[in-house]
Amino acid sequence: MDKITLGYAPTRRSIFSAPDALKYRNLTKKRIEELRIIGELGVSIVDIDDINGEGLFYDMNDAPRIIEKFCAAGVDGLFFPHCNFGTEYAVADLARKMGLPVLLWGPRDERPDEAGIRLRDSQCGLFATGKVLRRFRVPFTYMTNCRLEDAEFARGLDVFRRVCNVVKVFRRIRILQISTRPYDFLTTMCNEGELLEKFNIQLAPVPMTELVEAFESAKDTNETRETAALIRERMEIKTDEVVIPKVAALKTAMKALAMKYGCNAVAIQCWNALQSEIGIMPCAANSLLSGEGIPVVCETDIHGAVTSLLVQAASLGQDDIMFADWTVRHPDNENGELLQHCGPWSLSLARSKPALSKPLVFDYPGAVAAEARHGDLTLARFDGDNGEYSLLLGNAKGIDGPYTLGTYLWIEVQNWKRLEAKIVEGPYIHHCVGIHGDYVPVLYEACKYIGVKPDLYDNNEEDVKAFLRGE
Secondary structure, three states: OOOEEEEEOOEOOOOOOHHHHHHHHHHHHHHHHHHHHOOOOOEEEEOOOOOOOOOOEOOHHHHHHHHHHHHHHOOOEEEEEEOOOOOHHHHHHHHHHHOOOEEEEOEOOOOOOOOOOOOOOHHHHHHHHHHHHHHOOOOOEEOOOEOOOOHHHHHHHHHHHHHHHHHHHHOOOEEEEEOOOOOOOHHHOOOHHHHHHHHOOEEEEEOHHHHHHHHHHHOOOHHHHHHHHHHHHHOEEOOOOOHHHHHHHHHHHHHHHHHHOOOOEEEEOOOOHHHHHHOOOOHHHHHHHHOOOOOEEOOOOHHHHHHHHHHHHHOOOOOOEEEEEEEEEOOOOOOEEEEEEOOOOOHHHEOOOOEEEOOOOOOOOOEEEEEEOOOEEEEEEEEEEOOEEEEEEEEEEEEOOOOOOOEEEEEEOOOHHHHHHHHHHOOOOOEEEEEEOOOHHHHHHHHHHHOOEEEEOOOOHHHHHHHHHOO
């Protein structure tokens, strides 16, 4: 599971109660620790208690030391609890200089006392900070003004830590590109220079010969032998025994190359050059490596690799992803569709024991055959052309359908015709990434930080915003 660290910079303003602000600085910190202990929140914080006597941010002169401390700790996001009205210009200036996701929240104000005195006016200060952040052109996430014990506080922090993880992963994407895209697949072409200029997404291209050399070197290694044993244990073998060590060696080789070039995902030209070199499909090897948290996508689909990393990051690495084709419509369900590929899905996704076999359209072994587990899903596709990029997003659920070869799952969406039109009219292609669970709000919110337009195929933007507000 990925770990997220937040820079904790509670703020106050001088004309409101400093003692009450100090009280809520402590109460908020205590509540975060309670949520961590009971397992609802996997996040750590770096505070500013040593920056001044109060551990509260209200003086811009403290900003350089706060930045130095947060940078040294490698914080992934900034949390600014408004423990009273807060100092909005100091918050905005610090946030702009750090360039990280920002969470705004303030505790719900108490009833005025008998004399009509209000101690904090936290909500009013949040209104001010939101406006100033806009002036500073700093994107931010707002967690509704609520009490520490309210469910939306825990949920809001959970969503924000996931958003931070998506942003962190997105800003560090480096993809191992094994060979060129297949000749006939213009769909998977990408603009490498533009991805670097816009998003700092980097590619590490290697020729097929380098993979074959790594494959040969990996044959007689402990990792390959251990992987071969894992295949025999977890898969039904429907090919010749000689295929197993080849699959294991290919997985070991791809992992070694990913490590060598500092990559967190792989895009491979899975046909046809590879088969003439080593005689197998890479699908099962892709599956095994994806199951270890290094997504491998087919047909050198760079945008598919980006999608895989984003979706995986939204789950904090807790759930495995499935790289799939939108393939054919369900024969009986008007909103049903087949998600299918030759086998790159992690073995953990299989509804029953997966088989090592041949794929649908190639006469080479090394594919995986298994129906995926049913359940609620998030589906996504990062893509772009003509200089504009977006993230197609929505929900689906697994349903029953006819048996077919490969790794597959029949799914149902709210309105297939609307989704189909979005895919055809673009900028998307026939590839997508699925994951069990609902990560649409997380990915939607993350888009504001990564410069990508969210595109909700369920036409439910107001519902997603309502969830993020805590409704």
